Amino acid sequence: MDHLPAHNSMYKAADYWDERYKKEENYEWLGDFSKFRHLLEKHMKKEDSILVLGCGNSGMSGEMYAAGYRSITNIDYSSVCIGAMSARHGDCPGMTWHQMDMRQLAFPDGSFDVVLEKATLDSMLVEEKCPWTVSPQTAGIIHRALKEISRVLKHGGRFLSITFAQPFFRKRLYAHSEYNWSIQHFTQGDFFHYFVFIMTKGEELSLEDAALERKLQEEAKAPPIEIIATPLEEDENFLDSIDLRDEP
Numbered sequence: 713m714d715h716l717p718a719h720n721s722m723y724k725a726a727d728y729w730d731e732r733y734k735k736e737e738n739y740e741w742l743g744d745f746s747k748f749r750h751l752l753e754k755h756m757k758k759e760d761s762i763l764v765l766g767c768g769n770s771g772m773s774g775e776m777y778a779a780g781y782r783s784i785t786n787i788d789y790s791s792v793c794i795g796a797m798s799a800r801h802g803d804c805p806g807m808t809w810h811q812m813d814m815r816q817l818a819f820p821d822g823s824f825d826v827v828l829e830k831a832t833l834d835s836m837l838v839e840e841k842c843p844w845t846v847s848p849q850t851a852g853i854i855h856r857a858l859k860e861i862s863r864v865l866k867h868g869g870r871f872l873s874i875t876f877a878q879p880f881f882r883k884r885l886y887a888h889s890e891y892n893w894s895i896q897h898f899t900q901g902d903f904f905h906y907f908v909f910i911m912t913k914g915e916e917l918s919l920e921d922a923a924l925e926r927k928l929q930e931e932a933k934a935p936p937i938e939i940i941a942t943p944l945e946e947d948e949n950f951l952d953s954i955d956l957r958d959e960p
Contacts, residue, residue, distance in 0.1 A: 745772050788812075829872070
């Protein structure tokens with residue numbers, strides 16, 4: 713592939729994306745809006761104010777706009793991406809584009825009814841060797857992003873996360889009472905499954921998810937266990953490279 717990076721870690725670098733977006737017009741991670749529409753429509757209203765994180769050059773926002781969602785704010789940390797997408801959708805009133813880091817959102821508290829991400833958090837995990845133990849550095853990055861997402865959500869707002877990661881692993885990141893949300897998930901796909909997580913702000917974690925949070929807190933206090941992992945392959949399908957089986 714023309715845009716394949718030399719190393720998976722480059723997926724986390726703004727310079728890599730700037731160069732890629734200078735040449736690439738469109739790329740869909742996991743699928744376009746039509747693939748998830750039947751699930752998303754149950755949790756997004758046409759009048760909702762929506763924030764799309766890590767929008768990239770995906771057609772997702774444009775397809776949502778065409779479907780009747782007219783208040784869509786898009787962010788990406790690539791200035792090249794934002795410039796190109798803003799020009800491409802200049803005839804869409806109510807759709808805005810901003811260069812921004814999702815770990816430091818420049819929006820007031822309670823700004824949005826919906827925050828949506830598709831594989832953006834997955835890209836932050838590209839250097840992790842094992843889904844069982846996320847490194848402290850990456851865990852800190854994810855935590856800052858999730859705190860910001862919770863902050864800009866209105867009470868009753870929803871964080872919609874589309875990912876390849878199974879609930880067993882992704883809930884380990886989402887099940888924290890500090891974020892002040894409940895968690896639901898749905899499965900998409902016939903052979904290779906994707907997952908749509910729905911976090912609703914202002915609702916408590918379920919008993920099961922609260923128990924998971926307590927377990928994770930206990931694990932954090934225990935001595936670390938050395939895990940030998942197979943290095944990730946260097947290709948565009950890095951999302952498939954982590955072993956996602958439920959058994960250790």
